[in-house]
Structures are given as structure tokens and as C-alpha cells.
Amino acid sequence: MIVKIPLKETALNADRIARIGREVQGACAEFDAERFVREVMADLPRLELKDRIARTSQALHTHLPVTGTDALDVLLRSLPPTPEAAGVTNDFGLHIYSPHSDYVSRYLRTGEHLDRALDALARLTRYFSAELAARHFLNAFPDKTMKAVEAWARDEDHRVRRLASEATRPRLPWAPRIALPADAALPVVEQLFADPSPFVRTSVANHLHDLCADQPELVLATLQRWKESGRAPDQHFAFIAREALRSRLKAGWPAAYAFLGYAHDAPVEVTPLVLDRTELFDGGTLSFSAALTTTATVPVHVMFVIFSTTEAGKPREKVYFLRRGTVEPGRGLQLAKDHVLRSTAAVKLAPGSYSIALQVNGRRFPATVFHVREA
Numbered sequence: 001m002i003v004k005i006p007l008k009e010t011a012l013n014a015d016r017i018a019r020i021g022r023e024v025q026g027a028c029a030e031f032d033a034e035r036f037v038r039e040v041m042a043d044l045p046r047l048e049l050k051d052r053i054a055r056t057s058q059a060l061h062t063h064l065p066v067t068g069t070d071a072l073d074v075l076l077r078s079l080p081p082t083p084e085a086a087g088v089t090n091d092f093g094l095h096i097y098s099p100h101s102d103y104v105s106r107y108l109r110t111g112e113h114l115d116r117a118l119d120a121l122a123r124l125t126r127y128f129s130a131e132l133a134a135r136h137f138l139n140a141f142p143d144k145t146m147k148a149v150e151a152w153a154r155d156e157d158h159r160v161r162r163l164a165s166e167a168t169r170p171r172l173p174w175a176p177r178i179a180l181p182a183d184a185a186l187p188v189v190e191q192l193f194a195d196p197s198p199f200v201r202t203s204v205a206n207h208l209h210d211l212c213a214d215q216p217e218l219v220l221a222t223l224q225r226w227k228e229s230g231r232a233p234d235q236h237f238a239f240i241a242r243e244a245l246r247s248r249l250k251a252g253w254p255a256a257y258a259f260l261g262y263a264h265d266a267p268v269e270v271t272p273l274v275l276d277r278t279e280l281f282d283g284g285t286l287s288f289s290a291a292l293t294t295t296a297t298v299p300v301h302v303m304f305v306i307f308s309t310t311e312a313g314k315p316r317e318k319v320y321f322l323r324r325g326t327v328e329p330g331r332g333l334q335l336a337k338d339h340v341l342r343s344t345a346a347v348k349l350a351p352g353s354y355s356i357a358l359q360v361n362g363r364r365f366p367a368t369v370f371h372v373r374e375a
Contacts, residue, residue: 008049011095012056014041019096020056020078027077030065039063049095050174054106056099061107069116072108075100076120083126091159091199093128100124105133109140118148122155125163131175134167138178146184153188158197165189165203171210182211183218190222193240194231201236205243216248220259250303250319252362257301262361266298268327270335270358273368280341281375282349288368289336290358294327302335303359307367311350319359341372 017040021033040059044052064071079097080086088094101124108117118137121130137145146168153164166172168185189204212219223241226232232240241260242249248256254264269292276287292300302322310316320339327333335358343349351374357367 023078057103097128101130101133131167208244
């Protein structure tokens with residue numbers, strides 16, 4: 001049996017707190033690493049990840065014998081010489097360095113220290129992505145921080161360029177909202193959409209996806225302008241466009257499908273869905289199949305939708321991608337999927353009546369009913 005270890009236990013644990021203590025003491029002999037570790041570990045086991053980060057940075061502040069930019073200098077000197085030397089093996093970085101940027105946002109978010117603090121975030125983001133800390137500066141000092149963001153977008157390090165897009169996302173998950181217009185950073189992501197790094201391009205796509213929630217027409221116009229510029233290779237631009245429009249595709253918005261080359265009124269038909277079983281339990285597999293036919297050669301974008309009802313009696317639907325392709329007359333497309341039905345931390349799979357339908361180019365076809373039973 002595979003046991004999933006919570007992220008908080010791998011991100012900041014006893015070994016990593018001890019390592020932070022050693023690294024900071026190596027940069028500042030007066031830092032009491034033993035007391036730092038003891039105090040953090042007294043609280044760490046009961047804390048979730050966000051609070052573990054805060055508790056660690058608070059303890060750094062308590063035990064560093066200096067404050068302000070002198071403390072910042074200690075933290076920066078404590079870093080290994082390169083991310084690779086620190087053991088960073090991916091673009092996102094190591095959570096062991098998340099308290100460092102948290103420290104910057106808590107204790108150096110002042111007009112006096114602003115320039116040094118923003119420069120520090122650009123360095124720290126190479127060790128662990130610093131967008132959460134940067135958002136506090138965007139709220140406190142929007143104009144000056146946006147000037148730093150513009151510089152980050154031109155940095156030679158792709159992790160810093162990604163910070164420019166990620167820190168300014170309108171709806172960054174698990175992060176404080178920023179008090180800027182949702183499209184305030186559009187000129188910044190305009191610089192970055194053709195970036196050579198997929199880490200940066202993914203952030204750009206997610207940035208546009210956030211913006212698309214409230215301003216879909218602006219996103220379509222932006223994508224059209226980027227497409228016409230020819231700056232990005234076709235496959236890179238196609239990825240950004242699909243990801244930016246993904247929620248609108250799920251909702252069946254014809255304009256999103258049209259932009260991607262899928263006609264909402266394409267001459268396609270779908271046979272009734274066939275389910276292997278119509279009685280399932282939480283954790284069971286919903287297996288379904290159908291055939292798609294057409295009277296003309298058309299590109300198709302196929303999703304499936306599962307409908308249910310919340311405990312409060314409200315309708316709920318969940319949309320999943322199935323496949324893309326081109327269908328020709330006389331050569332139907334076979335559609336099939338084995339989909340595991342499982343409760344999540346956010347949504348419990350309650351017993352009751354459910355249904356499933358196919359969605360082709362945004363157009364939904366008749367649903368088929370199935371039932372989830374009590375285990």
C-alpha cells in the first residue's frame with residue numbers, strides 16, 4: 001500500500017529546519033542555531049504548511065542578532081552559492097527556502113528597505129519561487145514594485161522572468177489578492193509569451209486563464225494579437241491558448257472553440273453513451289464508450305461532463321478533457337474512457353443519481369444516468 005506523505009511534512013520538517021539553522025549560523029556565528037531549531041520544532045508538528053513557513057521566519061527574526069538589511073545580508077550569505085549546490089533539481093525550487101522570502105515580506109516591507117527587499121526576492125526566487133512574498137509588496141508599494149516586475153521580466157534567469165508573471169496573476173491560488181486592476185500586468189506577460197522557457201510560458205498561460213474569468217473578450221483579443229505577431233512557435237502558442245481558455249472551453253463558450261479552430265456547429269453526431277456499469281461505489285471505475293461520426297472533415301475537441309447534486313441540493317458539474325482530433329466522413333471516431341470516481345478533500349462523492357454526457361466543440365449531447373451507492 002502506498003502511503004501519501006503530506007506536503008507539509010516533506011517541505012519543512014526537522015531535518016530541513018536543522019539545515020536552515022546550520023546555514024544561517026555559517027553566515028552569522030552569533031546566530032543560536034540550537035535554540036532556533038528547538039523553538040521551531042516545539043510548534044512545527046501541529047502546524048500546516050503556511051504556518052510552518054511563518055513560524056520559521058518568525059524564529060529567524062527572533063534569533064538573528066541583527067535586523068533590517070543587516071539581517072537580509074545574513075540570509076543571502078546563508079544561501080548555497082547556486083541553486084544547484086543547494087540541491088534544487090526543478091524550476092520551482094526547494095521549500096526549505098520558503099521562510100527566507102517570507103522573512104523579506106514580513107520584516108523588510110518598508111519604504112526604507114524596498115529596493116533591497118525586491119532585489120532579494122529576485123535572488124531568492126531562484127532557490128524557491130517567491131511570488132507569494134512579492135504580492136505583499138505589490139499591495140503595499142504597487143508603483144515601485146511594478147517597476148521591479150518589469151525588470152524581472154527582462155532578467156536573464158528564467159525563474160526571475162517567471163516571477164514577473166506569476167506574482168501578478170489576478171487569481172493566484174492560495175495567495176492574497178492584489179489590489180491592482182486585473183489586466184495591470186498584461187504588458188509584462190506580453191513580453192513573456194514567446195519566452196524560450198516552458199516554466200515561463202506555463203505561468204503566462206495561467207495568468208491569462210485568471211484574466212479570462214472576468215475579461216474573456218480581452219483575452220481573446222490578446223491571443224489574436226500574439227498569434228498574428230508570429231513571435232512564438234505554433235506549438236508553444238497553441239499550448240498557451242488552450243490553457244488560457246481551458247475554463248471557457250469547459251463551459252462550452254463558442255468563441256473559445258472558434259479561436260482554436262473548432263466549429264461549435266460542426267456536423268457531428270454521437271451515439272448514445274454505453275456504460276459498462278450503472279451502479280458504482282466511491283473509488284469505482286466509470287467505463288463508457290460512444291462513436292462520433294461526421295458528414296464533413298472537421299477538427300473536434302471532446303470532453304465529458306459528470307453531473308451531480310450537492311448536499312445542499314444545488315446542481316454541480318465537473319468537466320474533463322477526453323481527446324482532440326480530426327474526423328472524416330465514413331471514418332468515425334471511437335470514444336472511450338475508464339474514469340475513476342473518487343471523493344477528494346474538496347468534494348465528497350455522495351450516494352445518489354449522477355449522469356454523464358459528451359461535449360463536442362462545446363456542444364453537449366444527451367446524458368446517460370448512473371448511480372453511486374453507499375459503500
